[in-house]
Amino acid sequence: MTKERADAARNREKVLAAAAELFAAKDPRAVTMDSIARAAGVGRGTLYRRYPDVASIATALLDEHEKALQHELLQGPPPLGPGAPPHERLAAFYTAMTGLLDQHVHLALGAETGARRYATGAYGFWRAHVLALAREADVADPDALADTLLAPLAPDVFAYQRERGVSPARLAAALTELARVLVR
Amino acid sequence: MTKERADAARNREKVLAAAAELFAAKDPRAVTMDSIARAAGVGRGTLYRRYPDVASIATALLDEHEKALQHELLQGPPPLGPGAPPHERLAAFYTAMTGLLDQHVHLALGAETGARRYATGAYGFWRAHVLALAREADVADPDALADTLLAPLAPDVFAYQRERGVSPARLAAALTELARVLVR
DNA sequence: GACTGAACCGGACACGGTGTCCGGTTGCAC
DNA sequence: GTGCAACCGGACACCGTGTCCGGTTCAGTC
Known part of the structure; x- marks a missing residue:
């Protein structure tokens, strides 16, 4: 397990924070990969790199x-x-x-x-x-x-x-x- | 509650029979409105007329x-x-x-x-x-x-x-x- | 502080399912 | 047989998914 790159870590933080907010705000079933990516200011590909689904x-x-x-x-x-x-x-x-x-x-x-x-x-x-x-x-x-x-x-x-x-x-x-x- | 029309009843039968077969055959979550309609030989609109979802x-x-x-x-x-x-x-x-x-x-x-x-x-x-x-x-x-x-x-x-x-x-x-x- | 390769990014793309809409058809009552 | 209401079904626009690849950023080396 090699060390995580700085930009990768930064994005992981952004993604998790944005996701936490989305899940808290609305119906969990309405949270989509796309909405998380947008809320985190991150591309969809970046999301899928680490997580296969919502x-x-x-x-x-x-x-x-x-x-x-x-x-x-x-x-x-x-x-x-x-x-x-x-x-x-x-x-x-x-x-x-x-x-x-x-x-x-x-x-x-x-x-x-x-x-x-x-x-x-x-x-x-x-x-x-x-x-x-x-x-x-x-x-x-x-x-x-x-x-x-x-x-x-x-x-x-x-x-x-x-x-x-x-x-x-x-x-x-x-x-x-x-x-x-x-x-x- | 008015009587059901003959063609409607016929289609309801076809839909239910086809759906039963599909549900039995594969993963229930993989059964879609589209697949039921096709299996029943019926249009999608017909399905939605009676059932809002799978x-x-x-x-x-x-x-x-x-x-x-x-x-x-x-x-x-x-x-x-x-x-x-x-x-x-x-x-x-x-x-x-x-x-x-x-x-x-x-x-x-x-x-x-x-x-x-x-x-x-x-x-x-x-x-x-x-x-x-x-x-x-x-x-x-x-x-x-x-x-x-x-x-x-x-x-x-x-x-x-x-x-x-x-x-x-x-x-x-x-x-x-x-x-x-x-x-x- | 320039170089380089590897890891990472992100938008574009093709696909599949959803739900709706409406022109055409069928059945039923009179 | 005629008229109307109910019904049919395919086309359409939309949305989310997951992948792919050209471009970018990072970290280690000299």
Whole structure:
């Protein structure tokens, strides 16, 4: 991995900043490669050099916000990190994720709508974490349960519930209950 | 509501038959209005007259298959229909839905990917049903729980799990366990 | 501080899908 | 058989995509 050229780095910054603004401003599905290029003052070819499509740009932006949580899950203090019983860790994870989603729904919707969600590295991480907790708790079929436990965190579901008037806090409470009874 | 003209009915048949074949044959996201029109031997204008987009065609096809289950939920024998305790009814619903999804993933993916899922009438029906069961079981926050309980049935999730090797039967078992502990 | 090759830039291009529009056709009622 | 309304379908303009290549900028070398 060779060092990044100065002009390339400059453009990457411009692109990410412009994209972040666009995603925050309007419907994520209306954000197009063309609009990002124009907003960043950059040619379309430049965009495609680094990102194959809009979703991958949203994913790059989202990744930054998710890194911190991922770190805490691996080696932070309990109940998020190791040390607490599985159901408490799962509940803490749920609460943290609803908070994260609450802040960045736009990005999440731009990055992970539909099947693409499962192709991202982040999903793999969340899945591994939940799977480990399920195993630790001796549930019947951890592998089948993992994706089931993650399904309510899909950006689409979250956005719909919030639009419906279910606050992130209420959702977190419901998920905590789910964690409590299912992974004990 | 006036009677449908004979040529119109003929074309509707042709369109639905051609669409069903296309959805079954290839990636639902690759099915386009244009391809349906060509396969049906019909002009594009004719298509747009009745369906605003591809998803609505898939929804129309899916609706037919879902009607039977909806009828059973309302007035069929227990445990699917009224009469059984909530957790048993929910488990039966889960099993029926995984079966339905297993048969018609293509259509479901074409119809309900992403946010569109929540706009369909079918989702409203499933939601009302699950909500009623949750209320009957005196859970803490039925409204927040309803969409959470339905999230694992999203076509995307189902398709991903099946591709991963989780059979519909295993999934149904996991969901049954979920129903048992959460809605008692 | 000039040279050089490699990395990078960005606009032009061809393509494919969308949704609309309207002249022509078909079916139905009287 | 006649008239009208509903219906048909292809042509059209538009938009976003992804690629390609001539030109530019950078960084290391002497």
